Amino acid sequence: MKDLKSIKTIKILALLLISSLTIVSCSSDDDGDHHDHDHDHDHEEELITTVNYTLTDGTNTVTLTFQDLDGEGGTDGVTTVSGSLAANTMYSGTIELLNETEDPAEDITVEVEEEGDAHEFFITSTISDIVVTKTDTDENGNPIGIISTLETGAVGTGSLTIVLKHEPTKPNNGTATGAGGSTDVQVTFPIDVE
Amino acid sequence: MIRLFIGLFIALTGYTYGQNCNNTFLGEIKDFHDKSAIASATIYIKEKDKYLVSDFDGKFKIENLCSGTITLTISHIGCETKTVSYQISNHIAKTVFLEHHLEELSEVVISSNLKTENTSIERSLNKSTLESFTDKSLGDALNSISGVSSLNTGNTIVKPMIHGLHSSRLLIVNNNVRMFDQEWGDEHAPNIDINSSSRVQVIKGASSLKYGSDAIGGLILIKPKKYAVKDSLFGSSMLSLNSNGFGGNINSELIKTFKSGYYTKIQSSYKQFGDFRAPDYHLTNSGIKNFNASARIGYNSFEKGFDAYYSVVNNELAILQSSHIGNVDDLVLAINNKQPRVVEDFSYNINYPKQSILHHLGKIEAYKRFKALGKLSIQYDIQINRRKEFDVRRGDFANKPVIDLRLFTNTLQSNLHIDFIDNLKIDTGVLGRYQQNDAISGTGASPLIPDYDKYDASIYAIGNYKFNNNSEISAGMRYDFSRIEAKKWYYETDWQVTYNYDELFPEFETNTIDNSKILTYPEFTYHNLSANLGFSKQFKNDMSLFLNYGLATRTPNPSELFSDGLHHSAARIEVGQLTINKEVAHKIMASFERKNENFGFVISPYYKYIYNYIQLIPVGTTTTIRGAFPVWEYDQVNAQILGVDIDVNKKISNTLNYIGNISLLKGDNLSDDTSLIHMPATNFTNSISYYNQDLNQLSISLKNKTVLQQKRYPDYNFYTFNPILQEDVYVDISSTPSTYSLFSFNSSMTFKAFKEGHLKLEFNIENLFNTSYREHLNRLRYFADELGRNFNLKIKINY
Numbered sequence: 004m005k006d007l008k009s010i011k012t013i014k015i016l017a018l019l020l021i022s023s024l025t026i027v028s029c030s031s032d033d034d035g036d037h038h039d040h041d042h043d044h045d046h047e048e049e050l051i052t053t054v055n056y057t058l059t060d061g062t063n064t065v066t067l068t069f070q071d072l073d074g075e076g077g078t079d080g081v082t083t084v085s086g087s088l089a090a091n092t093m094y095s096g097t098i099e100l101l102n103e104t105e106d107p108a109e110d111i112t113v114e115v116e117e118e119g120d121a122h123e124f125f126i127t128s129t130i131s132d133i134v135v136t137k138t139d140t141d142e143n144g145n146p147i148g149i150i151s152t153l154e155t156g157a158v159g160t161g162s163l164t165i166v167l168k169h170e171p172t173k174p175n176n177g178t179a180t181g182a183g184g185s186t187d188v189q190v191t192f193p194i195d196v197e
Numbered sequence: 198m199i200r201l202f203i204g205l206f207i208a209l210t211g212y213t214y215g216q217n218c219n220n221t222f223l224g225e226i227k228d229f230h231d232k233s234a235i236a237s238a239t240i241y242i243k244e245k246d247k248y249l250v251s252d253f254d255g256k257f258k259i260e261n262l263c264s265g266t267i268t269l270t271i272s273h274i275g276c277e278t279k280t281v282s283y284q285i286s287n288h289i290a291k292t293v294f295l296e297h298h299l300e301e302l303s304e305v306v307i308s309s310n311l312k313t314e315n316t317s318i319e320r321s322l323n324k325s326t327l328e329s330f331t332d333k334s335l336g337d338a339l340n341s342i343s344g345v346s347s348l349n350t351g352n353t354i355v356k357p358m359i360h361g362l363h364s365s366r367l368l369i370v371n372n373n374v375r376m377f378d379q380e381w382g383d384e385h386a387p388n389i390d391i392n393s394s395s396r397v398q399v400i401k402g403a404s405s406l407k408y409g410s411d412a413i414g415g416l417i418l419i420k421p422k423k424y425a426v427k428d429s430l431f432g433s434s435m436l437s438l439n440s441n442g443f444g445g446n447i448n449s450e451l452i453k454t455f456k457s458g459y460y461t462k463i464q465s466s467y468k469q470f471g472d473f474r475a476p477d478y479h480l481t482n483s484g485i486k487n488f489n490a491s492a493r494i495g496y497n498s499f500e501k502g503f504d505a506y507y508s509v510v511n512n513e514l515a516i517l518q519s520s521h522i523g524n525v526d527d528l529v530l531a532i533n534n535k536q537p538r539v540v541e542d543f544s545y546n547i548n549y550p551k552q553s554i555l556h557h558l559g560k561i562e563a564y565k566r567f568k569a570l571g572k573l574s575i576q577y578d579i580q581i582n583r584r585k586e587f588d589v590r591r592g593d594f595a596n597k598p599v600i601d602l603r604l605f606t607n608t609l610q611s612n613l614h615i616d617f618i619d620n621l622k623i624d625t626g627v628l629g630r631y632q633q634n635d636a637i638s639g640t641g642a643s644p645l646i647p648d649y650d651k652y653d654a655s656i657y658a659i660g661n662y663k664f665n666n667n668s669e670i671s672a673g674m675r676y677d678f679s680r681i682e683a684k685k686w687y688y689e690t691d692w693q694v695t696y697n698y699d700e701l702f703p704e705f706e707t708n709t710i711d712n713s714k715i716l717t718y719p720e721f722t723y724h725n726l727s728a729n730l731g732f733s734k735q736f737k738n739d740m741s742l743f744l745n746y747g748l749a750t751r752t753p754n755p756s757e758l759f760s761d762g763l764h765h766s767a768a769r770i771e772v773g774q775l776t777i778n779k780e781v782a783h784k785i786m787a788s789f790e791r792k793n794e795n796f797g798f799v800i801s802p803y804y805k806y807i808y809n810y811i812q813l814i815p816v817g818t819t820t821t822i823r824g825a826f827p828v829w830e831y832d833q834v835n836a837q838i839l840g841v842d843i844d845v846n847k848k849i850s851n852t853l854n855y856i857g858n859i860s861l862l863k864g865d866n867l868s869d870d871t872s873l874i875h876m877p878a879t880n881f882t883n884s885i886s887y888y889n890q891d892l893n894q895l896s897i898s899l900k901n902k903t904v905l906q907q908k909r910y911p912d913y914n915f916y917t918f919n920p921i922l923q924e925d926v927y928v929d930i931s932s933t934p935s936t937y938s939l940f941s942f943n944s945s946m947t948f949k950a951f952k953e954g955h956l957k958l959e960f961n962i963e964n965l966f967n968t969s970y971r972e973h974l975n976r977l978r979y980f981a982d983e984l985g986r987n988f989n990l991k992i993k994i995n996y
Binding site: 052164170179187190191 | 521522523524526527530538539589591592593643688690691694695712713762819820821822823824920921922923
């Protein structure tokens with residue numbers, strides 16, 4: 004009798020154990036397609052592959068581009084500058100962030116703009132008389148930097164760096180280092196002022 | 198109809214002849230294991246209320262028995278008392294088997310030796326020590342053993358380390374189930390509720406072959422309690438409250454045991470802490486929420502039994518907000534600032550970054566003993582581990598995990614314990630295991646670990662021979678087959694240019710190319726051999742000597758092979774290599790021990806030589822859209838680790854006791870002629886305790902732990918150009934923090950409560966002097982100090 008009883012108990016237990024595991028393992032998944040073990044890799048990646056800084060003085064346009072299509076790791080990104088800037092000229096500039104692994108490319112700038120109070124661009128140059136002024140603002144009236152003006156001075160050669168900070172202190176002292184937060188974008192372009 | 202009549206006839210004659218009182222019962226008592234005769238056993242005849250004693254050959258004779266039932270209770274020193282009943286209708290001869298291994302059935306009688314194997318070198322933590330860590334982690338509790346340290350991520354993610362080795366090199370066996378919870382990553386701590394176990398053993402040398410071939414570091418055994426075979430209902434509840442983090446833990450367990458051998462236990466605990474505090478600031482986003490439950494039911498008798506166990510661990514762990522960095526310049530800023538980037542007011546909120554982990558473990562085990570052979574156990578277990586890591590993200594992805602992996606493991610295994618031969622015990626068994634990892638889609642990031650299937654099969658045999666009462670030898674062999682089949686997308690540039698895999702592994706390629714990524718099916722098969730040899734000898738004056746040798750082989754884990762990409766909570770790009778081979782280690786360990794209350798010691802020197810030691814080291818930076826980003830790569834070197842653990846205990850007076858230990862360790866990277874990364878520094882502990890049994894078991898102790906600065910570390914520092922500052926910046930990721938010394942105070946008292954129960958009160962202070970310090974084995978040491986002072990109150994009620 005005892006044998007029978009213990010076998011019965013084992014059966015009930017095994018059943019309980021298996022059923023509870025099945026329930027839990029199935030219910031805790033909040034994505035749809037993982038049961039298909041052969042599912043495809045994620046197409047929708049949150050990735051910034053491309054930074055475009057387009058500068059125009061009304062007639063001439065200079066584009067600074069950084070592109071790293073395989074994301075973090077892998078091969079290094081590539082910097083291209085379409086031409087040189089003219090001396091003593093006022094340019095209006097727009098920054099565009101793209102995810103080009105998607106087709107059509109996803110415009111990440113929109114998200115940055117939507118969360119403007121948690122983001123800020125910092126644009127600096129080693130050519131000391133270049134003056135960059137951020138002209139757009141977030142909901143609190145602090146600068147974001149998607150739209151800016153860039154004024155060149157004398158002829159020179161150097162570099163220009165664009166930094167995007169996530170969750171910086173706002174308002175801040177105007178420098179990327181002083182703003183804190185974590186860096187989402189930091190790209191450097193060689194530039195000429197002729 | 199005829200049968201019925203015959204049946205009736207027999208029954209009637211049986212009844213009529215029932216008064217026949219001339220029957221003789223010839224009995225023989227033998228040992229269950231080796232069938233040897235048991236002399237001088239006491240036989241109590243219930244019906245006659247008479248006692249008999251078995252003769253030299255284990256035999257006894259009962260004469261003038263009337264027909265009917267006879268009930269005999271047979272007892273013998275060192276044996277389980279056994280009651281048997283027989284129907285007497287004629288002369289009868291019976292053999293009764295008695296069992297010598299009483300400790301298997303009940304903890305009431307326990308020999309002083311609780312070791313897994315007499316020849317192994319091990320230390321253990323008992324229930325009361327574990328209780329003092331009720332609101333901490335397994336890693337914290339183990340940290341109190343000499344030679345054991347931990348690799349931390351903040352203060353809630355604590356990964357145990359034995360002799361500087363961690364992750365896949367440590368086997369963690371919970372309730373006889375080997376844990377598979379994605380323990381590969383540096384910041385993946387084991388998902389074990391310390392409250393559900395009653396004993397933890399750390400096996401530093403040998404005795405691990407039953408559980409695996411890859412215990413290069415050692416083995417951690419988490420054991421449940423065996424219950425006495427009696428009718429009883431008991432339990433305990435414990436509440437722990439802390440000033441640092443304004444949180445604590447509540448744990449309750451209830452156990453019911455039956456005389457029949459059945460037992461059942463339920464246990465549950467809940468833990469919550471808000472932001473912890475370093476001496477000078479709050480550690481914003483460092484809290485924890487944790488829920489655990491476990492249930493056990495089983496039947497325990499000498500000849501057969503079963504045990505079913507289920508546990509769930511649900512962890513939500515905040516990761517210090519200041520540790521979230523975007524690029525190497527942020528890291529340099531954090532290192533130079535000495536203060537965390539984000540310091541906010543106290544909060545219970547767990548924000549991003551965080552980890553959320555759910556671990557289910559279920560097992561069912563059954564055993565049966567066979568006469569003149571031994572005990573056969575069969576076990577099936579299943580584990581599901583779901584790990585989600587959340588990062589600080591933007592837009593639609595803000596609430597999505599960046600890593601979402603589900604690991605499913607199930608194992609069927611058997612063990613045959615052969616014990617019928619005097620002085621020789623043999624354990625042998627086979628194992629089959631299937632594991633599946635599912636990189637769940639929808640994270641918006643390429644998975645750090647890809648989908649894979651893994652198959653394992655093993656066979657082992659371990660023998661233990663006792664020369665005499667003082668010396669024993671044990672030897673074991675194990676073979677493991679292992680096959681991993683993965684499915685992974687590589688960037689074509691990585692596959693063809695960076696790692697040259699198109700030439701090394703063309704067989705893994707498919708023709709599927711999508712979005713400049715190539716689909717590959719990497720497959721690897723491994724055959725591993727491992728062996729153990731152990732020897733122990735007891736001397737006069739409680740002294741003993743242990744010698745262990747082990748050959749361990751470890752196949753590379755999935756993160757070492759396939760890791761690829763940003764490990765956000767680690768703030769680094771981690772790259773595995775398909776070219777990584779298995780690791781082979783020779784371990785030699787000795788231990789000279791004196792177990793004595795008045796003055797005892799343990800001196801355990803060890804040496805490990807590891808071929809193809811796999812390490813994750815910083816190799817520089819890669820230029821990403823975020824700027825330069827630290828890259829860590831897995832590589833292989835030949836390594837050696839040598840050291841010694843020393844423990845001393847001395848009774849100063851009847852009430853005062855001293856305990857001290859010191860661990861010395863040196864890890865060398867022989868290939869590059871440098872030190873190994875992340876090796877524990879020399880540390881020592883001294884404690885003095887006062888205990889008075891008559892004063893409500895008052896116990897007061899003062900403890901000091903000192904960790905010296907690790908001076909032996911490999912220099913992986915580098916320069917990086919900061920375009921904002923327009924200068925090269927020195928990235929000091931290798932230098933180690935200075936020496937620190939911490940004091941802690943513990944006190945406890947026990948009071949009688951209720952009819953049978955008692956109440957225990959504990960008051961403790963950790964980091965008594967609120968010292969600011971950083972620990973080199975904490976991965977967040979760049980960002981913030983360790984915890985400041987904590988007042989802790991514990992109330993435990995046994996009922």
